[in-house]
Amino acid sequence: MAARSKLSIPSLDRLFGVEAERKISESGVRNVFTPHQPISEATLLSGRKDEIKKVAATLNTPGQHVLLYGERGVGKSSLANVCSLVLGYMKDLKLFVKRCDQSDTFESIMQAPLSAVGADLSLTGVTETVDNKFAADAKLIKGERAESVVQAYQKHHSLSPSVVAEAIQGLEALMVVDEADAIANSEDRRKLAELIKLLSDAGSQFKMMVVGIASTGAELTAAHPSVQRCLRETKLGRMSNPELKQIVDDGSEKLSLHFHPKVTQSIVALSAGFPHFTQLMALKCAEEAIAEDRTYIEEKHLKAALSSAVQDAEGTLKRAYEDATRSFGTQMYEEIVSAAATITSEEFNAAALREAIERRTGEAMSQGSLNNYLQRLVSVDGSRIMQRTAKGVYRLSDPRMASYVRMRNMMEPPD
Numbered sequence: 001m002a003a004r005s006k007l008s009i010p011s012l013d014r015l016f017g018v019e020a021e022r023k024i025s026e027s028g029v030r031n032v033f034t035p036h037q038p039i040s041e042a043t044l045l046s047g048r049k050d051e052i053k054k055v056a057a058t059l060n061t062p063g064q065h066v067l068l069y070g071e072r073g074v075g076k077s078s079l080a081n082v083c084s085l086v087l088g089y090m091k092d093l094k095l096f097v098k099r100c101d102q103s104d105t106f107e108s109i110m111q112a113p114l115s116a117v118g119a120d121l122s123l124t125g126v127t128e129t130v131d132n133k134f135a136a137d138a139k140l141i142k143g144e145r146a147e148s149v150v151q152a153y154q155k156h157h158s159l160s161p162s163v164v165a166e167a168i169q170g171l172e173a174l175m176v177v178d179e180a181d182a183i184a185n186s187e188d189r190r191k192l193a194e195l196i197k198l199l200s201d202a203g204s205q206f207k208m209m210v211v212g213i214a215s216t217g218a219e220l221t222a223a224h225p226s227v228q229r230c231l232r233e234t235k236l237g238r239m240s241n242p243e244l245k246q247i248v249d250d251g252s253e254k255l256s257l258h259f260h261p262k263v264t265q266s267i268v269a270l271s272a273g274f275p276h277f278t279q280l281m282a283l284k285c286a287e288e289a290i291a292e293d294r295t296y297i298e299e300k301h302l303k304a305a306l307s308s309a310v311q312d313a314e315g316t317l318k319r320a321y322e323d324a325t326r327s328f329g330t331q332m333y334e335e336i337v338s339a340a341a342t343i344t345s346e347e348f349n350a351a352a353l354r355e356a357i358e359r360r361t362g363e364a365m366s367q368g369s370l371n372n373y374l375q376r377l378v379s380v381d382g383s384r385i386m387q388r389t390a391k392g393v394y395r396l397s398d399p400r401m402a403s404y405v406r407m408r409n410m411m412e413p414p415d
Helices: 009-016 018-027 047-059 076-090 112-117 134-141 144-156 161-168 186-201 241-255 261-271 275-291 299-310 315-325 334-343 350-361 367-377 401-408
Strands: 065-072 093-099 173-178 204-213 232-237 386-390 393-396
Touching: 018 275, 047 065, 047 076, 047 204, 047 232, 065 076, 065 186, 076 093, 076 204, 093 112, 112 161, 112 173, 144 161, 161 186, 173 393, 186 204, 241 261, 241 275, 261 275, 261 299, 261 401, 275 299, 275 386, 275 401, 299 401, 315 334, 315 401, 334 350, 334 367, 334 393, 334 401, 350 367
Parallel strands: 065 204, 065 232, 093 173, 173 204
Antiparallel strands: 386 393
8 A cells, every 4th residue: 555645734834824824713813803603792892882782771671672673794693692691791581592594483483482481392292491590480381381382382383472472471581583584484473573562561571682684674573563662673774984993993902913094994995884894804804914923904915805805705795796797798797886886875876877887987878878788787676786776776786795896896806
């Protein structure tokens, strides 16, 4: 048998960059700038202090629950995580977190708190709770209540909000229902809203925070008419430039790094209000500098980092951009999308888009010519990269696309 060849450490480093990766890993930078997961530590969430205070105050008010909604990438899950920590600090609460997907139903969403009081829907009978803190609560309802919950589920494969409310209303707990927009059936969203109303009416200490992507709160509650008085709707908007700058400043201080003011300014401008992109670009810049044993992050680091940031961006953004701009005969589709990304207003008319295109290309474009290109780029339902919201009025279907395109256009060109 032939002897297995061995690579030296220098060879591994030359081939795979293992030394740079070791430095980055040991620095802890990926625990400070976290674009790929919600923030779970209060000290890492910058720029949302007012929102945290308001949500925590609402959850600490009898009869009040929270609906947190907004665009993708504005930090809803991070805010929910930190609010849970704050409320847990104020009260000794049990925490339930359910991140939903399209297969979830009202019953699957509420399975964990029901199990905590002995009504485990995954089993054929009533179970004993393993949580000593809630042993007394479980015993109070162990007999008829818990058994009736399980029997109702076994018989109908569904539960009414009133049955669930009666079972869990004795728990002093907070439940975060994250990504509620993924719940496919509007009837399950309506049941969730009805449960919140019943818990409020009963004065229950079981609090709920529903989190999801939506333009209005009604989208996440199936427009339930009577839940409004007990469910405070909080729309989480994009962050201001000073708030985004604070993310970079706070992170660099924790890591003993220094960002050149122009680098920070560019990161903030490219982010367009989305903290996800601020975290992503700051992380990639810091990784570039750490790999070089540098503590000062310059514009050259940003140029190199943008290529990595674009590669790490969400796949849906990359696919939508590539599908829209792929053409063997013209670069005009790319120019139109890039021009739309330079417009600072969320919606824009055809004249504003033509002006932006002309600024990029230096050539005049007629409305007729633009219309020909828009046939491929625009849809009414948002299935294409641009959406028509009214006659002659458009927007990027995914608001994050502007940041992604800006990063692409500014990144260092390939060798």
